[in-house]
């Protein structure tokens with residue numbers, strides 16, 4: 403079993419023997435100077451080459467990564483003398499490129515140039531499917547359900563996908579055979595769906611997996627062709643173990659040591675840039691391919707970052723970082739330079755498409771900084787997400803809109819405050835498997851309403867939006883004062899307000915048709931005009 407140990411700088415013992423299979427050690431201190439004496443020495447010099455000492459940027463953390471063996475605390479200069487040159491060979495960071503970054507041969511070339519423009523990095527690369535391939539695969543599957551087996555080869559999306567991948571291989575000068583097999587099996591799978599006239603969640607996950615399996619094969623082949631040794635990995639073959647919740651699986655703990663071992667062992671025995679499929683895993687009971695939910699490649703990247711104890715996780719997108727609001731709603735959205743893991747998680751959870759909702763968890767647990775960068779504009783500084791940041795000047799960080807939410811007004815038919823009423827309400831949602839702040843289909847809601855009407859008067863209000871104000875809730879009075887002033891002058895009636903338990907989020911519910919206008923007005927007030935001094 404791999405272990406991850408953590409010491410506070412002050413409490414760290416002068417010498418300590420770590421258990422075998424230790425993969426990651428972290429030393430935290432309030433003062434960076436205390437850390438100058440904190441370093442580690444392998445008691446067995448044969449494992450020296452698997453050890454590295456790193457200072458995490460922007461945080462006062464030194465991280466020592468090793469692979470098995472006993473390690474003792476020693477003075478930093480001793481460590482440096484002992485390990486000089488050896489740590490040079492470790493994998494250093496993870497770079498994830500989303501669909502928009504690898505949408506064509508030209509984009510793949512640019513991404514390769516970008517990766518190679520960091521000669522000091524030895525990155526693990528995570529790729530999503532090319533462009534809109536995942537959507538096209540799902541559409542092809544839906545069409546296959548009703549089109550009849552003989553018509554499968556005429557499905558427009560199937561032909562689009564074939565053409566895109568063959569053309570990309572041709573333009574990059576790699577063999578078409580790299581994706582031939584996958585495209586053939588994909589067509590067979592669609593025929594199977596047509597035959598069965600059904601598309602289960604399990605089949606959906608297998609179906610969409612072709613996107614990542616092909617993009618990574620093409621990209622790895624291209625890097626090899628231009629002289630940079632790369633090795634393709636299917637995540638479901640290297641230890642990404644998940645729950646069996648098809649289309650929305652969770653990563654299980656066993657993933658971390660398994661992935662670390664496989665990638666480290668291969669890197670040590672035969673170094674080649676690892677190119678890993680994002681988004682995919684293997685169900686622990688079913689052994690079938692699972693997916694981590696839409697946008698799940700971000701989670702693949704942060705999982706690898708934590709597993710290997712890397713210095714940094716980079717997610718490369720088509721925008722200059724996390725922005726102050728969705729640029730599709732308001733074009734004057736600006737990049738947010740710094741975020742905490744908590745803010746980023748909240749932002750993603752409440753619907754900002756830019757990050758997968760679960761992706762911050764491994765980064766936070768491993769205390770690994772996440773940088774959101776623009777692959778179309780690599781010089782832009784992007785957003786740096788870390789455990790802590792200076793909040794002294796922070797008011798609002800970002801405004802997030804989640805549309806098409808249904809609001810349920812539930813009034814107890816029994817005496818107000820009756821014991822167990824809320825517990826009963828939530829158990830109804832739990833029994834029906836519906837997340838309270840996630841959009842449910844009207845069919846599901848019929849069941850909820852039916853059940854709730856046994857204990858309450860229920861009023862169902864559809865076409866609502868949640869506007870989440872992510873920021874410094876120490877300043878909540880100022881935020882609310884400003885927000886309500888803006889909304890009132892725009893004639894908007896707020897239908898509900900709640901402050902998240904995480905204390906970085908205030909949510910307002912408004913009618914769908916007023917929501918975008920609200921976001922724009924709130925953005926102008928909070929980001930385009932002066933706010934009062936924070937100590938007032």
Ligand SMILES: Nc1ncnc2c1ncn2[C@@H]1O[C@H](COP(=O)(O)OP(=O)(O)O)[C@@H](O)[C@H]1O
Pocket residue numbers: 499500501502503530697718719720721723724725726727728729730754755756757800
């Ligand atoms: N607050 C936000 N900040 C940045 N981008 C956002 C935000 N809200 C929505 N987006 C959208 O998210 C997109 C980037 O996310 P995504 O499509 O998942 O990228 P990729 O496929 O490259 O991983 C942007 O193009 C932008 O349209």
Ligand SMILES: N[C@@H](CC(=O)OP(=O)(O)O)C(=O)O
Pocket residue numbers: 499500501502530531536537613680681695696697698699700
């Ligand atoms: N291809 C998957 C996984 C993913 O993360 O994609 P992207 O990085 O392009 O959002 C999806 O479309 O959901």
